[in-house]
Amino acid sequence: xxxxxxxxxxxxxxxxxxxxxxxxxxxxxxxxxxxxxxxxxxxxxxxxxxxxxxxxxxxxxxxxxxxxxxxxxxxxxxxxxxxxxxxxxxxxxxxxxxxxxxxxxxxxxxxxxxxxxxxxxxxxxxxxxxxxxxxxx
DNA sequence: GCCAACGTTGGC
DNA sequence: GCCAACGTTGGC
Numbered sequence: 001x002x003x004x005x006x007x008x009x010x011x012x013x014x015x016x017x018x019x020x021x022x023x024x025x026x027x028x029x030x031x032x033x034x035x036x037x038x039x040x041x042x043x044x045x046x047x048x049x050x051x052x053x054x055x056x057x058x059x060x061x062x063x064x065x066x067x068x069x070x071x072x073x074x075x076x077x078x079x080x081x082x083x084x085x086x087x088x089x090x091x092x093x094x095x096x097x098x099x100x101x102x103x104x105x106x107x108x109x110x111x112x113x114x115x116x117x118x119x120x121x122x123x124x125x126x127x128x129x130x131x132x133x134x135x136x137x
Numbered sequence: 138g139c140c141a142a143c144g145t146t147g148g149c
Numbered sequence: 150g151c152c153a154a155c156g157t158t159g160g161c
Contacts, residue, residue: 007159030157031144053159098160117143117158139161146155 003128004041005048005059005112006086007119015049015061018088026120027072027083034120038082039069047086048123048131050112056097059131062089092135106130 006026008014018024029035041047045065051058067085075081101107107130111121123131 009159033144055161057160116160119158141160142158144155144157146153148153149151 002040002042002045003047003123003125004037004045004065005050005110005121005123007050007052009053010051011053014051015088015091018049018061018063018086019091021088023066023085023087025072025083025085027074027081029072029081029083029120030075031117031119033115034118035080035082037120037122038084040122041065041068041084043068046089046128048128052119056099058098059092059096059101059135061091062137063087064089090137092137094135096131096134100134104130104134 026038029038043065047063047065048059049061049063051060063086065084066087069082069084071079072081072083098112101110101112107127110123110127111118115121
């Protein structure tokens, strides 16, 4: 199983929206690196849900890939993009802010800090485990 | 809301 | 294929 992190602006789509909908296509990714990451996802992979463009930006919960990459047709006539379906798993009892990520040794190598504009990225098993421990999940 | 960073587009 | 212009993302 692999681990990932995906960003969304909560004003556009939040963890509570996903909780309500239970399963949702993760569409609208228009960056090749992010798309390639979507395409590498397998059913059962775990994904951290990150709220961006809020203060402070933070990891708020966890979801699971339930359908592997298939075409994203939200831009008509543009065949290049992919989406996956994700299922709500849980909202974390504690949230992990970007400041936490910077401060905690085990997390300071996360791609989140290195590639700030990437919206879909891999997370190592150790980083994922560390985050679960932090949130008490 | 600002703006730096950076990915993408398109003229040449 | 280069690179300037442009558009978008996301931390602050």
